[in-house]
Amino acid sequence: MRLADDEQAMLDGEQGEAVAAAMDLLVRYGEVLGAERLVDTDNVCGANLFGSRHSLVCGSPTPDAAFSEHSLDAPTVLTIPPVKAQSYQLIGPMDTKNWQVQGLPQAEHDEIMASEQYNAEHGIHLLTTCTPYQVGNVPLKGEHCAWMESSAVVYVNSVLGARTNVEGRESTGAAMLTGKIPYWGLHLEENRRGSHLIEVSTPVTSNRDWGLLGYWIGEQVPEEAIPVVDGITGTTPDLVRLKHFGAAAASSGGVEMYHVPGITAEARTRDEALAGRTPVETLGYGPAQRREAYEHLNATASDTSVDLVMIGCPHATLGQIRDVVRLLEGRRVHPDSELWVFTPRALRHVAEQNGYAKALEDAGALLMSDTCPAIGQFLPKGTRVIATDSAKQVHYLPAIMNVQGWFGTLAECVDAAVTGTWRGEQP
Numbered sequence: 001m002r003l004a005d006d007e008q009a010m011l012d013g014e015q016g017e018a019v020a021a022a023m024d025l026l027v028r029y030g031e032v033l034g035a036e037r038l039v040d041t042d043n044v045c046g047a048n049l050f051g052s053r054h055s056l057v058c059g060s061p062t063p064d065a066a067f068s069e070h071s072l073d074a075p076t077v078l079t080i081p082p083v084k085a086q087s088y089q090l091i092g093p094m095d096t097k098n099w100q101v102q103g104l105p106q107a108e109h110d111e112i113m114a115s116e117q118y119n120a121e122h123g124i125h126l127l128t129t130c131t132p133y134q135v136g137n138v139p140l141k142g143e144h145c146a147w148m149e150s151s152a153v154v155y156v157n158s159v160l161g162a163r164t165n166v167e168g169r170e171s172t173g174a175a176m177l178t179g180k181i182p183y184w185g186l187h188l189e190e191n192r193r194g195s196h197l198i199e200v201s202t203p204v205t206s207n208r209d210w211g212l213l214g215y216w217i218g219e220q221v222p223e224e225a226i227p228v229v230d231g232i233t234g235t236t237p238d239l240v241r242l243k244h245f246g247a248a249a250a251s252s253g254g255v256e257m258y259h260v261p262g263i264t265a266e267a268r269t270r271d272e273a274l275a276g277r278t279p280v281e282t283l284g285y286g287p288a289q290r291r292e293a294y295e296h297l298n299a300t301a302s303d304t305s306v307d308l309v310m311i312g313c314p315h316a317t318l319g320q321i322r323d324v325v326r327l328l329e330g331r332r333v334h335p336d337s338e339l340w341v342f343t344p345r346a347l348r349h350v351a352e353q354n355g356y357a358k359a360l361e362d363a364g365a366l367l368m369s370d371t372c373p374a375i376g377q378f379l380p381k382g383t384r385v386i387a388t389d390s391a392k393q394v395h396y397l398p399a400i401m402n403v404q405g406w407f408g409t410l411a412e413c414v415d416a417a418v419t420g421t422w423r424g425e426q427p
C-alpha cells in the first residue's frame with residue numbers, strides 16, 4: 001500500500017504509540033483487502049462502549065485496555081489520545097435511563113457509564129443510536145465515511161450518496177485516531193453502479209411493504225450486489241420507509257447499497273443507476289414474492305399470545321413515536337404484554353418535552369433509548385413471543401433470544417400490545 005507522508009509519519013510513531021498501532025492496523029487491513037491507498041475521513045461511527053464482559057476479556061479493567069484490545073486489536077495496553085476524526089458512538093448495550101428494566105446489575109451499569117465518560121473525554125460524540133443520520137450526522141453526497149452498523153451504512157450510501165463500507169469496531173477505532181480508512185469497495189465510483197434489476201409490479205407504499213421488499217431482495221441477490229429497484233409508483237418513500245427497506249435488505253442478505261431511480265442520491269434514472277450496463281440479473285417482484293417474504297418473516301411464530309411488542313428498529317423517529325401514541329389513544333397495554341419503543345437518546349429528550357414519553361407511560365408502554373433488545377440481548381423476563389414492525393428485528397430476535405416473532409404493521413403491533421394477541425394479516 002502506498003502511504004502519504006502524514007500516514008507514514010503516523011506509522012513511524014510521530015504521534016504516539018496508539019496512533020502508530022491504529023495506522024498499522026489500517027495498513028494490514030487495507031493490504032488484505034487489496035486497497036492501494038488510504039483516504040481521509042472526518043466522519044467515523046463506531047462502537048466503543050464496554051462493560052465488564054469486555055474488561056474481563058481484556059485482562060485489565062481499564063478503558064484504555066478495552067480500547068487497545070477491542071478497538072485497535074493491539075497486543076498491549078496503550079494510552080489512547082483524543083480522537084482526530086469527528087467520531088460518533090453508535091448504539092450501545094444499555095439504556096442509561098431504563099437500565100434496570102434490562103435487568104443489568106449495578107456494577108455493569110457503572111462500568112458502561114464510566115466507558116461513556118471515557119468516550120466523551122476522548123471526543124467521541126455520544127449519539128448512542130444505530131441511526132446517526134436521524135440526529136445530526138447527515139453526511140453529504142461523495143463524503144468518505146467509516147461507519148459500522150449495516151442499516152446505517154446502506155442508508156447513507158444509497159439515500160444520501162455518502163461513501164462507506166460496513167466497517168468493524170477495530171477499523172473504526174483506528175479511523176477515529178488517524179482520520180484515515182482504506183480506499184476500496186464502495187469508496188470507489190466504479191463499485192457503486194447497479195448490478196441487479198428488480199422490476200416491481202405491485203404497490204409498495206407502507207413501512208411494511210418496504211420492509212417486505214427489502215427482505216425479499218436481500219434473500220435473492222448475492223452479497224456484493226447493488227440492486228436497482230424500478231417500478232415504484234404511488235407514494236414517494238420517506239426516511240422511515242427507506243430506513244426499514246435498507247435494514248431489511250441488509251439483514252436477510254448483505255446489501256450495502258441500492259438505487260431507487262428518481263429517489264436515491266446517485267440514480268436520477270434507471271440508466272444512470274446501471275451506468276448504461278446490462279444488469280447481471282433481472283428479478284420480478286409482485287404479489288407472490290411479497291407473500292413469500294411475509295411468510296419467511298413470520299416463519300418462527302405460531303403462538304398468538306404476545307409478550308412483547310418492540311417498535312423502533314432501526315431507532316424510531318419522532319413521527320413514529322407520535323404514531324404509536326395516537327394508536328394507543330384511549331387504550332392501555334394488556335397486563336400480560338409489554339410495549340417498548342426505541343429511539344435515539346436525543347430524540348427521547350424531545351419526545352419527553354413533547355409529552356410523548358408521558359403518554360406512552362400512561363398507556364403502560366415504555367420509551368427507551370441507546371440500545372435495543374438484539375444489541376443489548378435483553379427481553380422482559382419470561383418472554384416467549386414478540387411482535388414488531390421491523391423485518392430486521394424479527395429476523396434477529398428469534399435467532400438470538402430463542403423466541404417466536406411476528407412481523408406486521410405498526411397498527412397490528414399496537415393492537416397486539418393492547419389485546420395481548422397477534423391478529424395481523426398477510427397483505
Ligand code: F3S
Nearest residue numbers: 130151313314372374
Ligand atoms: Fe438498530 Fe438494534 Fe435494529 S441496532 S437496526 S434497533 S437490531
